[in-house]
Every structure is written in structure tokens, then in C-alpha cells.
Amino acid sequence: MFIQFLINGLITGSIYALVSLGFALVYNTTRIFHIAYAILYMIAPYFLMTFLIKLQISPILSILIAISLTIIVSLATELFVYAPLVKKKSSPNVLMISSIGVMIIAINLVALCYGNETKIINPSLSDSYKIGNIIITYNQIIQFITSSVFIGLFMVFLKFSKFGIMTRAMRDDTELCKVFSMNVPGFRLVLFAISGLFAAIGGILTAWDFGMDPYVGMPMLLNAIVALIIGGIGKFQAPVIGGLVLGVLQALSVLVFSANWKDAIAFSVLVLFLLFRPQGFIGEKRRLV
């Protein structure tokens, strides 16, 4: 029983990690508290449903189109909402409030078009494998492999490619990046595209299993933020560690309490971290003055 929950936790955690990584990519480099990120996660499966079920396009193609459209939404948020505010040197709070505005609009647009109720993309029950007395579904395997592959690829690129150096340089010092003639506004678009990609994959993987409604984004975003903070803000490995820890913690808490208390537990952990270890597992302490 314990091991079953542990494995379930790790699989959920891998999705948290992927989604959290997308958030961290934007937050660590641009310092935008990107609440509108929640809607990317929510909107991707709706795009998929439109092409797959309404327009009867092949699954692979539908997934590709859905992901591309989500990336376009992400880019539009940066181009039409954030970039002009950054140019005006608005304060971080103004950016965050605008982000809330984007989120409100998108959630209600989706609710207008598709309705408030839960939609199912894949009605059939997933096959499952039994190893000893542990059950793993086919979907869970797909989830774990897909998120691991994307996280792994990202980490490799981050460490060894020019893109990785640029990302980490921008996290350290954006002004200095400009001094070495890096096109910062252009590179931000790349970052927003990748973060949109991660949110879309996370959203589709989860919705394939459980379905979606217009409000699934916010709880996921909250988990992603908690994962980021308990991992440690500023490091790109942090959301991965934080996501897995959070996933396991929540799964085990289901064992002790009940599933309803998941969010409260996540945030109690967050508050404990904020109080006693604000730099998270692997982050660095910030110095005041």
C-alpha cells in the first residue's frame, strides 16, 4: 500500500516538476509572478479536444496543433501584456495584477465556449499492469516517461547548449546580458515559448487521464509554485526536486488524512518552508541591505 502510494506520488510529482519548471523558467529569468501561466495548462487540453473530437484530426497532429496554439497564447501574453509594461518600467505588482487579469479573461472565455462542466477527452479506462500488488496504469507510464524525457532534455540543453548559458546568464544579471549584446526581449519570447510547451504537455497528460474544466489551472499553478519554493528559487533543478517531494508528500498524506486535505497540506508545507528555510532545499540565502 505504502509503495503504491509512493509510486503514484512520484508520477504525479513528475508532472508537477514539468509544470513547475515552466513557471520557474519565466520566474527566475524575468521575475514576473506569472499567474497567467495557469491558463496555459488549462487551455491546452481544450485545444486538443477541439481538434481531436470536434474536427476528427489524427491524435498526433491534434496534439501538435494544441501545443503550438498554447505556445502562441503564451507568446501573446508576453508580447501584448508583459513586454509593454516592462518597457514602461512598471513595478512587479503591476505585472502580477495584469497577469491576474489575463487569467480571469482566459478562464471565462473558455467557460463561455466550452461550458463550466468537466470534459473528458479520452473516455476509455486505461489498461494497467500489475507487478506484485502494485498497479500502474498505462497512462501513468506515459505521464512519467513524457515528463521525464522533457525534463531530462531541458536539463541537458540547460547545461551544455548556448541556449542554456543564455538562460542562466539572464537569471544572474539581465543588465549585463545587454552589455554583451544579447537580444533580451527576443530571448524572453523563446523562454515564454518553452514555458508554454511545458504547461501544455503537463495539461494534456493530466487531462487525458482525468478530464478538465476551466478551473484546473489555478490549483496546478499553486502546486507548481509550492514545488518551486520548497526546491529553492533561482535554481532550475529546484522545481524538479520540489515537484517530486510535493507529489510524494501529497500521495502519502492521502494515506493518512483524505484526498480533500491535499491543498492544505501543500500550503502548510509552503508556510513552514517560508518561515524556516525560505531558500528551499538547494537555493541560496538572500542577503538584505
Add this chain to the structure above:
Amino acid sequence: MNNTILHINSVSKSFSHSIKKLNGDVSKEEYCVLDKIDLQVQKGKITAIIGSNGAGKTTLFNIVSGLLNTDKGELFYTPNGKKYNLRKISPYKLARIGIGRMFQDNHIFPKLTVMENMLIADTDPYGENAFTSFFYHRKKRKIEKERKLRAEQIFEMLFGKANPFCEKQEDYAETLSYGQQRLLGLARLFMGNYKLVLLDEPTAGVNPVLVKKIAEIIRKMVDKRQMTILLIEHNMPFVESLADLCVFINTGKIETAGSVVEVLDNPHVRENYLGKRTTKRNSTDAQA
């Protein structure tokens, strides 16, 4: 010794960061910002601290005003017989026992009016809690009126009868020019009951006319309010004309201290701060 208002006894401060040596061994490198600073600030005198960028002058100010902790050493403040251990007093209480500070940047409140900037500077916080917002109307009004009168008197004393500050007292402080904001920051220090005032580069970035005005104001602080002034300054003529005592800090140590003329003419100070002119001049002459 009775004349000393601030005792800084062998205060040290260092920041450390880890260094990786070959093969991954990590050690700590201590970067010493202040190294056993000893300074006795004389009551009623103007003491100037000079030294190049990064020598630790502002760090010393941050330590005296409680924004930074010390690693070692003691700080005592003795305004009138009473002895306060500054390491044990939280920063906000310093103003209440008479230590004032003006920062390098102006640090005025841009969204408060000129007059509000003065009123808020009263170190007596009467009326500044939520409870008194509802009650004690009469006393509050009286105190506010009294504060305002005091502020107007200060403006008049510093800037004469028809001054721009009284005229603009209902405008946001951000509408003042940079120089005027600096003057307002200085005028604000008259609102409290300060015995010791720390001024961090009062003349940085202002024009010569204002420099003269600032010197005048600092004089008034000493003459009319018996304040003791400790100031960081790069403007040498300003230091020469104003200060009584001078301290030269180099790489975290006090290297020379004494009267202004003594310190400024000290060849060692010249060499390490502005450049060694005498020896250098000889060499260029030789070349020519």
C-alpha cells in the same frame, strides 16, 4: 573622555564567501570590510570621514545605525551621562534616543507633501498608531498644530522668510528638484531631538550654490541645536571649510585621524586616496 558622544571600539565586519580550490575543496574567503575600527566621536564637533570607494565608510554608518550587525567590537553612545550599548538597540529606537541619519540617496517620501515629510520626521510618534486615530482628538490636534508650527519655524530659520518650502508645503515632495529634496532631508533632521547626526555624502550630485547652503545648514545644526555631526564626504574643499576633525579610512582601517589640515596634508592619505602627487610630479618632470 566626557566629551565623547560615540565610542566605536575595535569594530570589525567581514563578509565571507566560499572559494573552491583545486579538486573541489571548498574554503571560505573572508572579505574584511572593516578591520578593528576605533573611533571616539567628540561631542559638538564635526567629524569627517574620507576614503575611496569601497573603503568601508558606508558600512560603518550602517553599523552605527543598526542596519548591519558587527562581527566583533562594541559601540557605545553616551549623549548625556547615560550609556547605551548600540549593539543591543533595535534600529528604529536609535532615532528616539537621538541618533539621526541622512542617506546617500535622498530617501525623502515622494508621495507625501513637503509638510507631511516634516511632520512625519518628529521622533515622538504620538498619534501614529491605529488606536489614537479614533480617540484623543483634542490632544492629537494640538500636537499636530505644534508640529506644523515647529516645521514652519525650521523652514524660516534655515531658508529665510519667503522660502520655496513654505510656499510648496502642500505639494508632493517628488515635485521638488533634486537639490531641494536634499535640503528637505536636512531640514527634516531638525524635527527630531537629535544629538548625533550621520550624514552620508551630503553634497554628492548637487551644484556649488547648494553646497554652500548645505554647509550653512550643518553649521546651524551644531551652533543652534548642539548636534554632533559625523559625515562621509568626498568634496575636499567642503571638508576643509566645515569639519573640525577628519578620519581617513583605507581598506577597512582607520589609517590617519586628527585635525582636517593634518589629515589632508598627510602624504600617506594623498597617496592612497587621490594619488601621490609629490613623488609622481618629480618623475614626470624627470621624463619631460
Add this chain to the structure above:
Amino acid sequence: MLKLENIHGGYRANHSILNGVDLNIATNETMAIIGQNGTGKSTLAKAILGMLPFCSGTITFNGISINNKNTIDIINKGIAYFMQGGRLFPHLTVKENLVFAGSGQNKTDFNNSLSRLKQHFDLIENINKFELEASYLSGGEKHQLAMAMALINNPSFLILDEPSAGLSPQNTEKIYEVLEQIKKEQEVTILLIEQNVDKAVAFSNMVALLKNGVIEKVLDVSHAKVYEEIDEFYFE
């Protein structure tokens, strides 16, 4: 090479730090700017690079007007900038810092520049340190790395903002030695911002005295009375 005419500017709308700077820097000349804190030395550097929020006046570089241009476009004309305090990317390794700084070059050019810099900076030659995160370096090494990053693109124009600030005397000597050698090896115009008059005079041909956002005097270093003039400037 660089011509500044009537530059006004600052970080906020109602506070201008530069009040009409006029300055001419000829090709292959080293111009030092000295002056007290807050007179606008670093602000002037930022104005040249288009990094100042409020700035007016004309700046021409090699005959082309560069005011109101993007920082990137200005940098790409062959200008390098050593920022105050030796700013670098603390979480990138020494190698990555250099790769990032030299990302405009192709591989062979980059390797050439790197081997050239190896002769000057023992830090880069030290293989053990090449893969270390920059935050693990000592203060002097960080300055070396920042300087190497400024030099890696073979700039024709170099802006150095207090290369010696916060360094021990030996490290200061080292940095200036390297700069002297670079000057000998290649054609480079330098704008040096320096507080230490000695260093400034020893290193440059021209010295500009900045006060209250205005250039008060430009002195030729070979002029016999340069120290008297500077003295007068500092002590009125």
C-alpha cells in the same frame, strides 16, 4: 572616434546628473575621467551605451550618430564595457562566462581570442579553475575574469568603469599591467573612469575633469603642470 556634444541626462525625469557634457576622444587615445563621487562618471558611461532612461544630446561614434540607439546596436559597433565592481555571471562557470561574452564570434575566432587572453590572465590558463562557477572565485580573480570578458571581442573602443575599485594594491597593479600590454598589442581606444588620480594619469594620455555633470577641463598628461591643475580642481 567618439564625440559627445551637450549631453544632458539622468535616471529620473526631474533630476539630471549630466549637465551638458562635451568630450572628444580621438582614435587610439586613452582618456581618463576623474571626479568625485556623484559627479556623473558612471552615468556618462551609461549615456554612451544608451542605458540611461533620460538622455539628450548628440553622440557620434566613428562618424555615425548613436544617440537613442539600442544598447545592443551600440555594443555591436565594437564597444566593450567593464562594469563597476567587475560584474559577471556568478552562476556560470569561468568558461561559460567567456563563451557568453564572446558569443558573437565563430569558433576559430573565439579560440584565438581565448589563447591570446591566456597569455595575460593566469586565471584562464589554470585548467582547474576553468570549469568552476564564478561565484567560487576570489575577488581578484573575479575582476580578472570580468576584464577578460570585456576584452574577448577585440573591442576597438573600451569603457572601463573603475577597474581597480575594491581591489588590493597587487591586484590593481596586475589589472593595469594587463591593460598596458593590451594597449601595446592592439589598437584600442579607451575611456577610463578612475578615482585614483595617480592610476589615471599614469595610464592615459588625456585626463578629463568632471564636476557637477560638466567637463571642466581636459588636460594632456604630458603637460608638466598636470598635477597642479588636478590639485586645483580637487581643492579649488
Add this chain to the structure above:
Amino acid sequence: MNYVFHILIMINIYIILSVSTNLLVGMANLLSLGQAAFYGIGAYVTAYALIGLGLPLLPTLLLAMGVTAIFSFLLAYISLKLEGDYFILATLGFQIIIFTILYNWIDVTRGPYGIPGIPSPKLFGLVKIEGITGYIILSTILSAITIFVFYKIINSPFGRALKGMRDDEIAMISLGKNITVLKVEAFVLSSAFVAIAGFIYASYISYIDPTSFNLDEAIFILTAILIGGTGNIKGPVIGAVFVVLLPEILRFVGMPDNLAANMRMIIYGLTLIILMRYRPQGIAGEYKFSK
């Protein structure tokens, strides 16, 4: 007529919410996402006091304010050490935790079933506040008191100190002000008055359930005052009127109800984005979130 009165009562409730939240957001620059939790605590305490204890009006109101103040003191104690985004996250966490407790601790809160049949309170044990007329009088009096109190606060030396702290904390410390105490006072005061809104809501609707006090509601309160503007009294009042009236206007122009609910949220969202871009101080506020 009842329809108009109902809207007026809702406007009064939101005026109380936004005027008291303004003290945090607009005066002390503490962007709190936990206001709906305090609103909820106020409402639940009211429900228990009226059903379980059968208290009259004033004791109920004071109890609701007191309990909420204690909660807010705890949150303030935890979160005020944190800065910027971290502070927002702490309030967000508090909001989620309180909601989860209200929703899941069924033995005490009846969870999603809510608490029905909350009786009307009695004033001094004599007059029963009843019917829509009773509530319009009660809510108007309470919102007038709230506006009066916060007007006084904003224009007192305390308000000036809060504004000073918003501008420059370091300077405040150097002038001898204890900014931690200032922040805690602002926090406790703001949430205690938010509880008044909870009190009116619980006793007027006579049924409460956790979904009225979730994160969406917290964002909605924030939206109200950001649209109206922060830093003074005018802004939050206008914001409250705007967010309550907009759906009615939409209904009036003939938008079908199933669309109107989403349309009004879209309009709020658009308004927020446009205001933040061109007028960050909102319709009638003073504070621009610039630091």
C-alpha cells in the same frame, strides 16, 4: 424595489470589503490574497454566534471582529517577515488553508453543505433586524461607519506613517518608526473590518457555504479595489459600486444570464489589464504601485 435594495445591500458589503482592504493594498503596499478568508471567518463566527449562542447583534459583531482579528494577527506575525512575492504567497497559502478547513472539516463547519437558517440578530434584545428594509438600514449604517473610520485613519498621523512606510521603509526606520508594529496594526484593523462584511452577509443571506469565501472571491475583492483605485476612500468605493453594478447593467442591456456571468468577469479582467497599463492608480485612486 426589493431588487434595488438587494443590490444596495451587496454594494454596502463590497464597500466595507474594499475600503478596509485598501488599508493594506493601497496604504501599506501589502498585496494580500487572503482577504476572502477573513471575510469567511467573520461570516462563520457570525453564524455560530447567532445559531449556537443566540447572541444579540452587537456582541455577535464584536465577536466576529475579534476572532478575525486574532487570526489576522497570527497571519501577520508569520508573513510580515517576508517580502514582496513571498508575502503574497503566504497570504495565498493562508487563504487556501482556511478554505480547505471550511470545506473539509465537516464535523464543525458542515463542509460543502454550508450552514442554513442563520437567524436575524436582535439589537439590544429588542428590535429584530428583519426583512430587506432592516438590512438596508443595518448595512448602510455599518458601511458608513467603516468609511468614516477609514477616512479618519487615512487622514491621521497613523495614515501618514503608513504612506511613509509605503514610500520608503529604510527612511522610516531611520526616523524612529517601528514598521513591524505599523504593518501588524494595518493588517489587524483591515481584517477586523472585513469581518463586518462577513457578518452582514451571513445574517442577511441566512445561509453560508465555503465557496463564497474561496480564492476567486479573494481575487474578486482585489479586482474591485484595483479597478476603483487605491490609496484613498473614493477609489475603493467606486470600485465596489462598479463590480456590483456591472452584472446588473449587463442584464439590463439584455445579455442572457448564462453569458452574463462570464462576460462580466471578462470585462473585469480587461479593465484590470487596461488600467494597469495606462492608469495603474485605478479610476479614482492615488497609489500607482510604483516604488
